[in-house]
Amino acid sequence: MLRSFDFIEYSKENSSIQDKSSFNQELMIAEKQVRNSKGHFASAESKCICGSKMNYFFSKWGITYNRCPSCGSIIADVSKEEISYFKSCKELTDFRASNFYQESACEKRDLSWEELIDWLRFRTYRYLGEKSVSIVDYGNRYYGLINKLKNSSFCKHYNLKASILNENSVSDSNISQSDIVLYLNILQQSLTPVEDLRNAGICLKPNGLLFFSTRIGTGFDVLTLREHSKIFPFEHVFLPSIQALEIMLQQAGYKVLEVSTPGRLDAIYVKDQMEQICSEEYFIKYLMEYADNDILQEFQRFLQRSNMSSYVQIVAQKMEDTK
């Protein structure tokens, strides 16, 4: 398995992928829906996917997040019913499908989408030897990205699945066996990750590739800032460790080919929220207080190189004997 590393220096100014007013409005609607869900549903089991009992880690918007002492995963103490209630929020779905939201996403995310497509194109060629492939895309909620994928030279056929942008979604029966599946930022909302990963592979040919990304629970900013990090109920309910992810992917019938944590902003996020660092974290506080930009970039480079940034990208291959 390859641990890839590709560092580009970024500052907060040139890398923001969210328009502030659009992001704040989205958070406001999400928080209202999360708080409304409280008390309506039975409480969830606070066991990790590895079977271990979990410990309290932090709470946000009234929702408890627990951390597993064995595998390092962080899981929100919520039930499937609460997540379904959250996903049924029409105000949030309508806002995300609105022109305002879609246009600001296009403007802010253009560069990161180009980088994403380069990543897909190069890895597809490297592992399948194909320059043009059929794609199934799970849960994509951005018209701009959908259009970029459809118009890119490596896309032969494109199908969108399980998206809030309903008009583009297709049913299972319309999907032939695809060369690659995109499963980007979806698993972080799952309470049944192995089952969901296995289901994602149903439309994949044997030896086809799963391109996967998610926030993880072992990243520097998440572990240091806890509830002050960019983790929001119920957008993020499951934050696995990399080690847990690799095991889950194997259990779901994939061989992991490549893992990278290309996150660029952990150190900047933490420096921005220095006052939120726990008072006993003397070294981290000292580092954040006295590090200049060069040192912060060097530290971020170390986080990336050691897979300790809080966003992971994985390329996995469907094993041949998996149905």
Ligand SMILES: [Zn+2]
């Ligand atoms: Zn665990």
